[in-house]
Amino acid sequence: MSDVVPVTRALFSTHDKTGVVALAQAIAAHGAQLISTGGTARALADAGLAVTEVAEHTGSPEMLDGRVKTLHPRVHGGLLGRRDLAEHVAQMQAHDIAPIDLICVNLYPFEATVASGAGYDDVIEQIDIGGPAMIRSAAKNHASVAVLVDPADYPVVLAEIAEKGGTTLATRRRLAAKAYATTGAYDAAISTWFAGQQGTRFPDRLVIAGRLEQTLRYGENPHQAGAFYRTGGRPPVQVQGKELSYNNLNDADAAIALAAEFDPAVPAVVIVKHANPCGVATGPSQYQAWVEALACDPVSAFGGIVALNRKLDGATAAAIAEIFTEVIIAPDADAEAKAVLARKKNLRLLLTGPLAEQKGLTVRSIGGGLLVQEPDLGVLDPxxxxxxxxxxxxxxxxxxxxxxxxxxxxxxxxxxxxxxxxxxxxxxxxxxxxxxxxxxxxxxxxxxxxxxxxxxxxxxxxxxxxxxxxxxxxxxxxxxxxxxxxxxxxxxxxxxxxxxxxxxxxxxxxxxxxxxxxxx
The missing domain is CATH 3.40.140.20 (AICAR transformylase, duplication domain)
Incomplete structure (x- = not known):
């Protein structure tokens, strides 16, 4: 394996074009040839860059409504060919296959399409084939090829090209690992959707993928490492306060789940400590609900998590702030509430948007496997x-x-x-x-x-x-x-x-x- 590989040829095929033009400009400035597909090629050309369409590069037109455009030996041979094997090099030359040193590819928005409520046929069309195939090919041959699937990695690669004249092996390995995680998560989303379409609650193979949202200071205890991975949905937005801990997030999840049980038409307050409610109340006002919830167990409420089922108002925020509270969670907060809590620099305020019951499956790890069940959505029918x-x-x-x-x-x-x-x-x-x-x-x-x-x-x-x-x-x-x-x-x-x-x-x-x- 060569450590530093210069980028003489780069291929771009992106749905999310964030930062792509700047990346291509910087790579082209170092003498690289640019190859691209469809809309990405137009974006690069509109920016004044010389770019070769994939169809021109392969000598084969796009076909089947764009389903086939990069599935070609001149693309995958350029990605998979080993430059350290004379036999590979000779075959590439014999078939006029030029090596590709870097690809920048991201995928059709399958999950967003599903979330939008699109119909079956529209969802199927958002299953990317060419993109994952190129990513996997490039990642396999990371000895020679850099694969970019995340705009967050563009600056790192550009810095290496500028300083070293190419990408380093350490970076290519890291990018390859990220690439396979990306295609794995993409396939997990597709398999989950297909299982749902078949009415299969528990498929033969359960695939779970998460995106690292936050590395935590530690887990439940200081000697345990911890992290939060997002698997879907919209996590609460942290408006203020110090970094959330493992225990904060676990307790917050319990508090949100209970607060979501109550109709927003009636104010409700939930106080949680160690994942258990220690005070819950509804009331004619949010402030009164807080007073009654706190009265249940004011000792345990110290250092607890407070969740509300509707917009936090100033009077209630001021009352909550009178005791030591780790986290306050609400669908929203008015200006007065935010101003009151801003004086408590360490107190964390999370805004969730409208509360909703948990969907999907709940998963818990045990030795040798996972326990999986439907969430407890049982509602008492009077x-x-x-x-x-x-x-x-x-x-x-x-x-x-x-x-x-x-x-x-x-x-x-x-x-x-x-x-x-x-x-x-x-x-x-x-x-x-x-x-x-x-x-x-x-x-x-x-x-x-x-x-x-x-x-x-x-x-x-x-x-x-x-x-x-x-x-x-x-x-x-x-x-x-x-x-x-x-x-x-x-x-x-x-x-x-x-x-x-x-x-x-x-x-x-x-x-x-x-x-x-x-x-x-």
């Missing part, structure tokens, strides 16, 4: 609730039961939620025993009441939600002790009758949903 006790819940109890069960869906199992008047008043999360989850939720409510000087915990007169059924009546006994008046749970235990009997004895109203919300 018509499907089955009241199983003698006492019927009141309208307010029903509303609070639906609220509490929505929150329970986003709390790590085992989970117990106490709620009253559209706000959480006690949350027990992530326990091995459902009884312990209930006790923790009650204890937290008792601690808040004691600090506030209140006569009793706010769980008095509340409703309770459980993410899964009660295997025994002992968990229900804790809810009675807490002063709950109604319970919502999936049901389905072999001891449901015992639990129902205990609820009737305590005068509780209880409804079964038939839907479980385990979260691990």
């Amino acid at each position: 018509a499907e609730l089955r009241v199983v006790t003698k006492r019927q819940p009141s309208e307010q109890e029903l509303a609070d039961m639906r609220f509490a069960f929505t929150v329970a869906k986003h709390v790590k199992s085992n989970a117990i939620i106490f709620a009253r008047n559209g706000a959480s008043v006690g949350i027990g999360a992530g326990q091995m025993s459902r009884v312990d989850a209930a006790r923790i939720a009650l204890r937290k409510a008792q601690d808040v009441a004691r600090v506030a000087g209140e006569a009793g915990p706010r769980t008095q007169g509340s409703v309770a939600a459980s993410d899964a059924f009660f295997p025994f009546a002992d968990g229900l006994d804790v809810l009675v002790e807490a002063g709950a008046t109604a319970v919502i749970q999936p049901g389905g235990s072999i001891r449901d009758n015992e639990v129902i009997e205990a609820a009737d004895k305590a005068g509780l109203a209880m409804a079964f949903t038939g839907v479980r919300h385990f979260r691990h």
Whole structure:
């Protein structure tokens, strides 16, 4: 392998023409011949550059509506021919194949076309064939060929050409790795779309591709490296604050998912700590929702993540900023809110645009493979609730039961939620025993009441939600002790009758949903 390879001939074929003209001008200034396809050739010619059309270079016209233009031995032979093998050099000379030292290629916008809602035939036409083929050929022969697929790499290559007279082997290797990652991600997007067209939720081969969005200071702990890869969609925009950490992003994702459950017509606030909600509330105003969410567990809220379901206003921003908060997330923020938070230089403000439920598959790595499932998009249908006790819940109890069960869906199992008047008043999360989850939720409510000087915990007169059924009546006994008046749970235990009997004895109203919300 030669270390530095001068660029005597370069081929351009780009959909995204960002920086292409400047790149071609700089390469041409060093004496390189320019070859190009279609629209890229016109852009270069319009800039006053001498450029040879691919059809002229190959001696073969474009055909089949442009589907065939670069699939030709004079292109791929020029890319794949090894300059260090006399046999290759002789064959290239015999077939009048000129070596190509650099290509600049990017691909048809397949993913953008799918995202636009285009029809089947239009999507098919955006499957690039010639581009990936050239990229793969050039990358395979990176000993002699530089392959550019990202405008971010143009300045590096130009600097090497200017300083060294050509591209270095180290750079060509790095570009080759990036090139194969690019074609791999492109094929992953196509295979995912095809699987969806066939109605295949879990294809025989699952291909996942992500683009490095951010290298993080570290992972969950300082001794772990971490990074964020974007796999699609639109990540939140960071308006201010210091760099996001692994834990910030993980918690923010949990907060956004729960905030998205609430209709923007009613203000909702979610406070998350260690990926679990520690306070959730709706209210007549955003400020009041914040006050009620914070009141659930103000100790845990310290250093937490706050998500809102609609534009952040100045009064609420000022109230949130009074306590140490790592991240605030909202669809948008008004000028007053941004001005208030700007005084907190380290506080991170993320704007998401309209909140939407998660789509696609959720993926978690385990030893030797991946666990894949559909996201939990189960929404409680009030018509499907089955009241199983003698006492019927009141309208307010029903509303609070639906609220509490929505929150329970986003709390790590085992989970117990106490709620009253559209706000959480006690949350027990992530326990091995459902009884312990209930006790923790009650204890937290008792601690808040004691600090506030209140006569009793706010769980008095509340409703309770459980993410899964009660295997025994002992968990229900804790809810009675807490002063709950109604319970919502999936049901389905072999001891449901015992639990129902205990609820009737305590005068509780209880409804079964038939839907479980385990979260691990």
